[in-house]
Amino acid sequence: MTEITAPTTLSTLWDEVRLQERPPLPLVRHAQVVAWLQRLQQTAPDLFRVEEVGRSVEERAIHHVEVGQGPRHVLFWSQMHGDEPTATTALFELFEYLRRYRQEARVEQVLAALTLHVVPLLNPDGAERFQRFNAQGIDINRDALMLQTPEGRTLKALRDRLQPSLGFNLHNQDWRTAVGRTGKPASISLLAPAFDEARSDNPGRLLCKKVCAVIRDALDPLVPGQLGRYSDAFEPRAFGDNMGLWGTPSVLIETGPWPGRQTEAPLLRLNFVALVSALEALSNGRAELASLERYDSIPLNDSKGLLHVIVKGAHVFGEAGEAFVADIGVAASPVVRAREGILRARVVGMIAELGDLRVFGAIETVDAQGLTAVPLPPGDVKEGDIVPLPARRECEVGVGQLAKLMLLRPEEPPGAWRVERILRVDYASS
Ligand SMILES: [Zn+2]
Structure with missing residues (x-):
């Protein structure tokens, strides 16, 4: 079984794939995403399949990017809260990595084992306003059951059509979040969400916990002490929690505060290392071997610490x-x-x-x-x-x-x- 690429190597690779033309966060908006999508289709149309899967309240197109030919289908969605843009940029940096290094064995393996389905910027109207909510004023992440938002319906319909066996739900969290009582910033937080009040385990949730453990092992050497575990209280209305019930257990990644004035580059780097490590582990069997203890021992966040x-x-x-x-x-x-x-x-x-x-x-x-x-x-x-x-x-x-x-x-x-x-x-x- 192949190893996962060393975190320090991935960290260096990120400098190669970093997008040069990008708006400063938090200004990732629909026009930028459309421009990035056009470039994907121009530079590697054989690699990336792009389709419109829905429209926002204000008729902005919501896109689905498919890459890879593997039997294991994985769904990613970012910026369902319009003012949480880090992962949208990170996903396009991941695409750049897959495009640039597609001939290398470790990328070939990912693309042969997995099919990635990516919805970057699920809430384009919210992004236009730099707000959490969509243009109806609804938190899409509390609309998984009622499905009153076109954006929520789009995500649900895509999930039902593709039946992916795993998901990644990508957010930013409050800059007041600390790792436990350590006083250190929770620069990345992870969660394998519960699917019931009792916070039971099933094979899907256990896989999410193992993927979180893989990400922890990748990020710990780069940012010791800056990784937290998000609250696992069951939220009956949230997508992350319900995705598990529908058959797509989903890992939550929350990008948080960074100790310094220049936050964008280090946080994008961590997102990149987290995503590539998780994909490699899912493609080479390492994910299933990860230690549950490495998930359970991630310190809980202190949301106002x-x-x-x-x-x-x-x-x-x-x-x-x-x-x-x-x-x-x-x-x-x-x-x-x-x-x-x-x-x-x-x-x-x-x-x-x-x-x-x-x-x-x-x-x-x-x-x-x-x-x-x-x-x-x-x-x-x-x-x-x-x-x-x-x-x-x-x-x-x-x-x-x-x-x-x-x-x-x-x-x-x-x-x-x-x-x-x-x-x-x-x-x-x-
Ligand atoms: Zn959020």
Whole structure:
């Protein structure tokens, strides 16, 4: 039996197949996907079979890409939540890998053993609006039973037609997600979803757990401690859970936060390594041999355990009363803003927690002992400036404010303050 390609080798290969023309996340929208699909058909029409399988509420085409000739059929769908785009790009990087290395034994084996069915961007209307919901305002992932969304009906009909024996349900998760109580970011989370309240096992769910174990073993050496297990509570309305009941047990992969400003490349790299490792293991029999213990021992996620920045031990003014000592916790998330008619992807921070924050992890910690934190006033303030303390009502720091703060050190003469640090979490995504 052949081995799975080493994670470090796959990680290096990703640099070769990385898409050069791509929008910054989270701007993956329908026009981009259509352009990528056209290129697949131009560059390797014999390899990729592309068909329209349905239309969104606003009549955007939903596509199905088929690649491979193997007896084992595997279904992938991405971005059923319109604002969760990482896996859509990752799937096209996977296609690029299959195209470029199709003559190599390890890719030949995948294409001979498996037939991949991929629905990139299931929710194009949501992507257009950078929102979770579709154009009806419905969460498609809560529509598996009622099937009131055309997108949900499209996915269900495709599954029923193809009867794939395994699925991959690809999402992004909240940037506040930590791995257990470790305070580390859950950069990738995995789940073999339950198909009943008792969280029973059956052969399909066991295979999902083994595929998760394969992915864990591939990612652990690259990002030790940054892999979590998603909550396995049964959700009767979700696609992932119902796919198992319909005969297509599905692995959930959630892309999460990354410890640094440049999040896109490292998270795409992890998606690539995860997907290729899983496909190789499914094609060469390694998946069935994987250890269930390696799945069961993945630490559970803590969905609110991580902050983007913690400002530690600052003097803070609340709405009323004297200044007190508190940690300030900033949560960040990707957003899209229109400026001068052009859409731009940004990372924006809000104050999400205030008080004793010792139980939280943080991507960055700022020591503010002896410093007073106040909102950054409008105008041209720089680090090193000497300023007066703003009026009392302009000193209030609270949950829900944008993360735009200055940290002040008292100077001589009394009443003068030095701007020690300006903290502003609002920057272009990359
Ligand atoms: Zn999602």
